[in-house]
Amino acid sequence: MPHLNETHDPQLTSWVASANDGRTDFPIQNLPFAIFRRQGSSEVWRGGVAIGDQIVDMAAAVQAGMFTGDALAPAQAAAESSLNHLMGLGPQRLSSLRKALSKALQTGASQETALKACLVPQAEAEYHLPARIGDYTDFYTSVYHATNIGKQFRPDNPLLPNYKWVPIGYHGRSSSIGVSGQAFKRPKGQVKPPNAEVPALQPSARMDIELEMGVLVGQANALGDAVPITEAESHIFGLVLLNDWSARDIQPWEYQPLGPFLAKNFASTISPWVVTMEALAPFRAPFSHPEGDPQPLPYLSSAANSAEGGLDIQLQALIETPAMRAAKVPPAAFTRTNYRHAYWTAAQMLTHHTVNGCNLQPGDLLGTGTLSGPTLDSACALIELTTGGQNPVQLPGGETRTWLQDGDTVILRGWCEKPGAVRIGFGECVGTVLPAAA
Amino acid sequence: MPHLNETHDPQLTSWVASANDGRTDFPIQNLPFAIFRRQGSSEVWRGGVAIGDQIVDMAAAVQAGMFTGDALAPAQAAAESSLNHLMGLGPQRLSSLRKALSKALQTGASQETALKACLVPQAEAEYHLPARIGDYTDFYTSVYHATNIGKQFRPDNPLLPNYKWVPIGYHGRSSSIGVSGQAFKRPKGQVKPPNAEVPALQPSARMDIELEMGVLVGQANALGDAVPITEAESHIFGLVLLNDWSARDIQPWEYQPLGPFLAKNFASTISPWVVTMEALAPFRAPFSHPEGDPQPLPYLSSAANSAEGGLDIQLQALIETPAMRAAKVPPAAFTRTNYRHAYWTAAQMLTHHTVNGCNLQPGDLLGTGTLSGPTLDSACALIELTTGGQNPVQLPGGETRTWLQDGDTVILRGWCEKPGAVRIGFGECVGTVLPAAA
Missing domain, CATH: 3.90.850.10 (Fumarylacetoacetase-like, C-terminal domain)
Known part of the structure; x- marks a missing residue:
């Protein structure tokens, strides 16, 4: 069974202001994953993480060197064109990635400037199925x-x-x-x-x-x-x-x-x-x-x-x-x-x-x-x-x-x-x- | 509905002698497809066509330049590690490939020497599912x-x-x-x-x-x-x-x-x-x-x-x-x-x-x-x-x-x-x- 860790702390806020209004589906405590690209573009599909009304482009964030240590492998998997690989890594590696994302998106995080460049507004995105669904x-x-x-x-x-x-x-x-x-x-x-x-x-x-x-x-x-x-x-x-x-x-x-x-x-x-x-x-x-x-x-x-x-x-x-x-x-x-x-x-x-x-x-x-x-x-x-x-x-x-x-x-x-x-x-x-x- | 063509001619025989005994499942009129490699090897999986007790290694045959014209694209698809692509090409291209295979395997075919080098005995093969079965x-x-x-x-x-x-x-x-x-x-x-x-x-x-x-x-x-x-x-x-x-x-x-x-x-x-x-x-x-x-x-x-x-x-x-x-x-x-x-x-x-x-x-x-x-x-x-x-x-x-x-x-x-x-x-x-x- 999952237990509470620092990513669930209700006091946490994000430097993405729209994540902090108490009404959004996507505060910093959530950090859900999707596969997306810019609407109507021919960009490659890649993984993203929702924060407020924004998406952290995981391909861009990995490219920018935002992830290291235990979070690197799951972050790379989350940047792929489907989430199957990330899903298959199991809960511990996912947890490492969530902790890294939570830290990088927190108010006052040193990564704010670099990660801001990796955001795509949800209003400009279109989505793909999150995974190849075998069965x-x-x-x-x-x-x-x-x-x-x-x-x-x-x-x-x-x-x-x-x-x-x-x-x-x-x-x-x-x-x-x-x-x-x-x-x-x-x-x-x-x-x-x-x-x-x-x-x-x-x-x-x-x-x-x-x-x-x-x-x-x-x-x-x-x-x-x-x-x-x-x-x-x-x-x-x-x-x-x-x-x-x-x-x-x-x-x-x-x-x-x-x-x-x-x-x-x-x-x-x-x-x-x-x-x-x-x-x-x-x-x-x-x-x-x-x-x-x-x-x-x-x-x-x-x-x-x-x-x-x-x-x-x-x-x-x-x-x-x-x-x-x-x-x-x-x-x-x-x-x-x-x-x-x-x-x-x-x-x-x-x-x-x-x-x-x-x-x-x-x-x-x-x-x-x-x-x-x-x-x-x-x-x-x-x-x-x-x-x-x-x-x-x-x-x-x-x-x-x-x-x-x-x-x-x-x-x-x-x-x-x-x-x-x-x-x-x-x-x-x-x-x-x-x-x-x- | 499919109709008879030259590949069905009951008079056809193959230079692969085991295809001509009247008891084999795989005479030259059949030409079924599978995905195979040599037993116990770490070879790549690739497509093959059964003829008598042999397999035409499609990857080797394509590599050897055995296919041209309308047969080339389906032959390349048949050389892949699953048959999904070949299956998706439709019956006309499959028919072109069957005609080319039938000609090349016929008794007296000019391709005999070159294609013989592409045969793997069925007794030495192991098989994979022929296709990724989505549903x-x-x-x-x-x-x-x-x-x-x-x-x-x-x-x-x-x-x-x-x-x-x-x-x-x-x-x-x-x-x-x-x-x-x-x-x-x-x-x-x-x-x-x-x-x-x-x-x-x-x-x-x-x-x-x-x-x-x-x-x-x-x-x-x-x-x-x-x-x-x-x-x-x-x-x-x-x-x-x-x-x-x-x-x-x-x-x-x-x-x-x-x-x-x-x-x-x-x-x-x-x-x-x-x-x-x-x-x-x-x-x-x-x-x-x-x-x-x-x-x-x-x-x-x-x-x-x-x-x-x-x-x-x-x-x-x-x-x-x-x-x-x-x-x-x-x-x-x-x-x-x-x-x-x-x-x-x-x-x-x-x-x-x-x-x-x-x-x-x-x-x-x-x-x-x-x-x-x-x-x-x-x-x-x-x-x-x-x-x-x-x-x-x-x-x-x-x-x-x-x-x-x-x-x-x-x-x-x-x-x-x-x-x-x-x-x-x-x-x-x-x-x-x-x-x-x-």
């Missing part, structure tokens, strides 16, 4: 989501008997994962309403989101070597926001017996900034199953996982419709939740994934599944919020939505805050539904 | 397998109503795919027998195989662009043998509602030699659904798919137990089938996969699913052959198997033969079950 696995860790969805897909049998024993997961599609800003065509697929004789190929009329966190794997485990729960977090690099777009009319017809497929794999969107597990250390939370539920099997249990396996991350999904955009109405939140509601922790997901010897690699993505909370207004998909399309969500300006319409943009936000710690955030994960292909 | 999707195209399995997992509801409309598929795990020769530890997982109160973590006691073909994707489609059925085969590079190892006691407890996960992703094995769609052209077969079954929806139908969407590939699974190995008893076939029995063609799998805009990339792997035929002795998994472990398979020397034991090696073989054409084959796909981790 993407999506879990199902909200018991509220599993129950809400189960009621609609299997009214007589909403929560299956394995749910409270197995961190249920399935493989997703890597090739169609995009970074925030992704716009994708509404998918077509076979749809068969219950009263239809035969299915038909048509554009999905039930476009939905799933508000999730994405866990990016750090150091690898070899094929055949399970990762014990006590070591699981040392294999996690950090977290992003994840929107697992879903076509709810394609899903019920195709998903049995092998699981969701074309209802999901047309697009998945993640936020560009990877917030490291170390940065999240102040926001750990106790974790337990509700009283009366079975205790996890021993391979999924540890004292540390119980003491601080949870993560107190506040999450929000907002929508901006074409009408709102035209009227300059700001995006409206339509649901709010917290990652603490998950039934299985990130460590449990990772350990379960490897218990059979499956090898995880740096940059692999583990989705948490839709993070619906215990109440209807904390449900994290329209299928839940609208009870299967029956009760439209009210939007500013009198609009309503049961499902997403063409041109709708969905924005995910996430952040951590609590007394005695400096607020940190994830930035945004933005995606837009385009009309189906002709 | 692996496994289909379920044998209606016999779906029905046999369905009877055991859902006795009241064996074949689900979507089966005859949707080419059912789901995402698999890329990282644990290995090349023939793979040996893997018996997986552990949560198992809950129907009469047990709670599940337990234990080594799988029901290790099984699935005999499949693997379709390797050629040229890419962009995200959002569906591939029409009439163009699907131009996006297929070639086929391999695929063993989708399965843990039948982990599967029933974990697979609902999102599909198989840890029961499958500990290992999947493919054969090293990729037999191109062009090489398979003489072995095309008519394709149709049984009378009385629904016709495929229009997006899954084409005249060419009906006329020759099928592939007449004979398939066999053999076992070699430790006792057989000790007694020098040759591996024994325990099932035989044919790819013609599939309910959906390779083109239908590919088109269905992209109908929602999902992007496929060169080197992606599409498994056909277990290719069980219509009779029990053509079932392609032990779960079917033994009716769920009830009726052991008899092996030479008096041994029996319901499920695989530690040290068992399974060998898949595949080949095509018919009057008027030269037999071509796929080589072998070999894998061994090791004891579970301590």
Whole structure:
């Protein structure tokens, strides 16, 4: 488990003034990583670290000789065109780099002048996926989501008997994962309403989101070597926001017996900034199953996982419709939740994934599944919020939505805050539904 | 659809004598591609083409100036350390390369002396995966397998109503795919027998195989662009043998509602030699659904798919137990089938996969699913052959198997033969079950 070190000191401020306003997602205590370049340029993609409204260009900073000693190798890895190498170095080297970055960005740091020359404003940047995602696995860790969805897909049998024993997961599609800003065509697929004789190929009329966190794997485990729960977090690099777009009319017809497929794999969107597990250390939370539920099997249990396996991350999904955009109405939140509601922790997901010897690699993505909370207004998909399309969500300006319409943009936000710690955030994960292909 | 050209001429022979014996998998009409190097060496991995019992070292052949004109670019791609680039070039350039290889390897070819210096005996080679497999999707195209399995997992509801409309598929795990020769530890997982109160973590006691073909994707489609059925085969590079190892006691407890996960992703094995769609052209077969079954929806139908969407590939699974190995008893076939029995063609799998805009990339792997035929002795998994472990398979020397034991090696073989054409084959796909981790 990560512990607090000098990078978490709430008294720290940065010579980058925008990092100190108490509202930014990116104070000096956060230091998340992304892959970026200047918008519209043909510059090479390289790693960057967010500080306030700026980005530390890691390629430029390494070039300028800003890193030495233990921080040099991870800094060089963070300057590459993807973060896979950095992720694979493991938490100690990452920690060395965070300490060096924290020192160099602190108010009064001797590196201020040199490092200032390595800053790029976030407003001028565009982002790439932070890593080559070899494999993407999506879990199902909200018991509220599993129950809400189960009621609609299997009214007589909403929560299956394995749910409270197995961190249920399935493989997703890597090739169609995009970074925030992704716009994708509404998918077509076979749809068969219950009263239809035969299915038909048509554009999905039930476009939905799933508000999730994405866990990016750090150091690898070899094929055949399970990762014990006590070591699981040392294999996690950090977290992003994840929107697992879903076509709810394609899903019920195709998903049995092998699981969701074309209802999901047309697009998945993640936020560009990877917030490291170390940065999240102040926001750990106790974790337990509700009283009366079975205790996890021993391979999924540890004292540390119980003491601080949870993560107190506040999450929000907002929508901006074409009408709102035209009227300059700001995006409206339509649901709010917290990652603490998950039934299985990130460590449990990772350990379960490897218990059979499956090898995880740096940059692999583990989705948490839709993070619906215990109440209807904390449900994290329209299928839940609208009870299967029956009760439209009210939007500013009198609009309503049961499902997403063409041109709708969905924005995910996430952040951590609590007394005695400096607020940190994830930035945004933005995606837009385009009309189906002709 | 591919058509016959001069590379298929059954009269062709090669100056590599072992290619002409009528029994080899690799006559001059085949020319499959692999990634290889000399066994136990630290040579770079590079592409090779099988001819008889030899390999044309493509890196050496390119270096020796054996390729010019239209064949040069694909030959250079075939010399790389993975075939992804070659796969992405599309069927026309591949065809140019095949024509050049066919000419250079023909009896009497002027290139004989120069190319002979580029041969490496297969007996001295080791193989790598032929491509970086970005995404692996496994289909379920044998209606016999779906029905046999369905009877055991859902006795009241064996074949689900979507089966005859949707080419059912789901995402698999890329990282644990290995090349023939793979040996893997018996997986552990949560198992809950129907009469047990709670599940337990234990080594799988029901290790099984699935005999499949693997379709390797050629040229890419962009995200959002569906591939029409009439163009699907131009996006297929070639086929391999695929063993989708399965843990039948982990599967029933974990697979609902999102599909198989840890029961499958500990290992999947493919054969090293990729037999191109062009090489398979003489072995095309008519394709149709049984009378009385629904016709495929229009997006899954084409005249060419009906006329020759099928592939007449004979398939066999053999076992070699430790006792057989000790007694020098040759591996024994325990099932035989044919790819013609599939309910959906390779083109239908590919088109269905992209109908929602999902992007496929060169080197992606599409498994056909277990290719069980219509009779029990053509079932392609032990779960079917033994009716769920009830009726052991008899092996030479008096041994029996319901499920695989530690040290068992399974060998898949595949080949095509018919009057008027030269037999071509796929080589072998070999894998061994090791004891579970301590």
